[in-house]
Amino acid sequence: MKQSAAAVTLKGITKRFPGLVANDSIDFELKKGEIHALLGENGAGKSTLMNILFGLYQPDEGEIWVNGNKTVIEGAGKAIDLGIGMVHQHFKLVQPFTVAENIVLGNEPRKFGTFVNYKQANDKVRSISERYALKVDPQVRIKDITVGMQQRVEILKTLYRGAEILIFDEPTAVLTVQEIEELIGILRNLAAEGKSIILITHKLKEVMALADSVTVIRRGKVVRTVTTKETNEQQLAELMVGRDVNFQAVKTKKEPGELIVSVDNLTMKGEENKLVLNGVAFDIRAGEILGIAGVDGNGQSELVQAITGMRKASGGSVKLHGKEMINKTPRQMSVAGVSHIPEDRHKHGMVLDFTLSENMVLDTYFDPQFGKNGFIDYKAIDTLANQLVTEFDVRSSGIQAKARSLSGGNQQKAIIARELWKNPSLLIAVQPTRGLDIGAIEYVHKRLIEARDAGKAILLVSFELDELYALSDRIAVMYEGKIMGYADADQRDDKQLGLMMAGNSAAKQPTKGGR
Amino acid sequence: MDKVKGIADKTFNKTSFLVPLVAIILGLLCGAIAMLAGGFDPILAYQSLLKKLFGSPYDMGEAIRAITPLLFTGTAVAFAFRTGLFNIGVEGQFMMGMTGATVIGITLDLPWYLHAPLAIIVGALCGGLWAALTGYLKAVRGVNEVISSIMLNWVALYLSNYIIRAFFVAKGQQKSDPIQESALVSIGWLSDAMDHARMHWGTVIALLGIGVFYIILWRTKQGYELRAVGQSPDAALYAGINVNRTIVKSMFISGLFAGLAGVFETLGVFGYQTMLAAPWGYGFDGIAVALLGGNTPIGVLLGAILFGGLSYGSAGMSFGAGVPPELVRIVIGSIIFFIASHGIVKFFIKPFLGRRADKRKEAI
Known part of the structure; x- marks a missing residue:
């Protein structure tokens, strides 16, 4: 049985993890040549679904159809054979290698069967990058180029392996405003060349600017699939969060006080x-x-x-x-x-292998209220942690959980709680x-x-x-x-x-x- | 009760306990295979090893004597590890501790209640400062502590030999003059009770040291800083901790433990110091102990008992089963190998864990 123009069809995909249904009979269809956004909050099940499509997870129930054929995708290798490529949020590139070396890695053009043919590799990369207007010099090293350029290398990597269906996992998370503009151009170009694109995101602006249609997922279930023409940001936000959302923070005019x-x-x-x-x-x-x-x-x-x-x-x-x-x-x-909510919460904001409780006093642990004579009163710290966790709604498995195990949003809440508690x-x-x-x-x-x-x-x-x-x-x-x-x-x-x-x-x- | 459980949870969890256990079993198996290949009887060999350990009060006492320095060096390595430093220079700090104690023990003439403590303190400080030098080089000059501490091991060895040869050598011998009676820390009545095994107060200090290791790291502000620097120097900087000073402090404390190991070998066991061609090896065994013990206080205790016991018992293997005592190094080596490659060990455990997880699922 052949299906019509769909590049990918997912039918009733269900994936369970211990204590949680990550995907609950999800239906999803990606038409050929369209940009389809998969919208949902962190933890809604977007990444699980795409990992199933890319063969990294096996679904407990449901069917996967690619180009009208029912398939079982056992692994990433099979996904690549089927023409599916994934551009991950965190790039997987070898820093000291050149652009071309990274792109052909694992599938190098050979000379005499053993030696890598670098000239051919460079030429191939150059021709693909010209075809899709991805201006990248194949001979520079990854460590010398910007994050935006590195992302293009990731895109080229999938194209080099013959991808027709491209999955982008939060592609703009690491880009500057200008680079986002450029990426939007690149994605449009790819779609015009007939590639089908899935865009995983939680940013509404990008969905509206870029996608043809959008599937909203909340708590593992599809809430709705609409074309972007029929919807707007406000409606998408409500579908995604499941309640009214205040976009504009309410701010009253106020005369500033003394010079700080x-x-x-x-x-x-x-x-x-x-x-x-x-x-x-x-x-x-x-x-x-x-x-x-x-x-x-x-x-x-x-x-x-x-x-x-x-x-x-x-x-x-x-x-x-x-x-x-x-x-x-x-x-x-x-x-x-002075309180400081740092840019990089993993590097500076928290000691990831400390407990949540220990992190709550990262810059105040020496205060006399947390112990005297050089000793630390962990009970006093736990008391404070419990109080802050409740007040700032930090969700975790408990204050003794490692900071690493918290979601990004909860880590940030914890840092804000800590920094505001100092009453700076x-x-x-x-x-x-x-x-x-x-x-x-x-x-x-x-x-x-x-x-x-x-x-x-x-x-x-x-x-x-x-x-x-x-x-x-x-x-x-x-x-x-x-x-x-x-x-x-x-x-x-x-x-x-x-x-x-x-x-x-x-x-x-x-x-x-x-x- | 809850508190005890809390501490246990902090230092142990299921895999951190299971992996070393399986690694030990696999290590003993590897040793057995090596023995079979050499035409020996592994069961008889292991029996003789146990017999050597528990056969007589003397052997039990001597086994404890062999375990003691490993308690110290294991603690030294684990402490540094906890603060993000790989102190591979424990060997050299051990030598410096030994030498410091020897110098005080021979030269000064004091009543015992001053002499022994002074020798212990000076020896420990020698080890600590020797390690602090490595910490200083890392903090100020960015020298990798592994490189500098290995090099300092050899400097310490030859410096010690030089000091002994130049000032304290016993006539016509390769060792120093005997240390004065007043500086020795043997426990006479216990030695008498254990057929003259060399028992000394160092063992007690070593056990206390393990407690100190726990208290410093998990109960004091200093320990909070040390652990923060160890886990994430960037976050420590953000938190206003002086990262460089903390590195030096950490190495100093680690070196104190290493120095104490040497101190008690001189003051408790030998009563003199020999000139050595090569390091003793207690420092390197300390790395193995810390690794086996997962850098936890209780782990170090158990690891030192295991490795100290195996080393001492190996003499029995050659006596009872004709197996060369070096074979124990194969067992220890394979245990370390399996600990380091816990992927392999988990592969062995997995079927069991999997079955249990399945059962749990059914229970739900």
């Missing part, structure tokens, strides 16, 4: 004595959120590291409550009232919603605005313009270690902001601190 932090002429030298911070200056007052916009790598991380004391600045001034604090240690800054006067939040789903984002935004209303000064670094506009009272734009200017937080103007992010200072003159 004042940064002046802050400079820092990076590799080869290049200035990564070049005279940064700003003020933040109590009850005010200063947003920092900019393309990743323009000194935002260094700015935060300088203020928190994690990296030495080479000059300038950081005043907290009027007191000079430049180049104090992270401990001194923390005790002086300055809160630094770097990409606080990266990788979180809508429910968690809504929550984080609410907490940040509450902190602002409680009179804290907040420095928010983000690459999401939506987030910056939703939260900030003022938005500063960073470019090459400098603040190019301030954008009006009330009157959104992406074009002007984009110009400043690209280094065009003519847009607006910097106005330090003033409103």
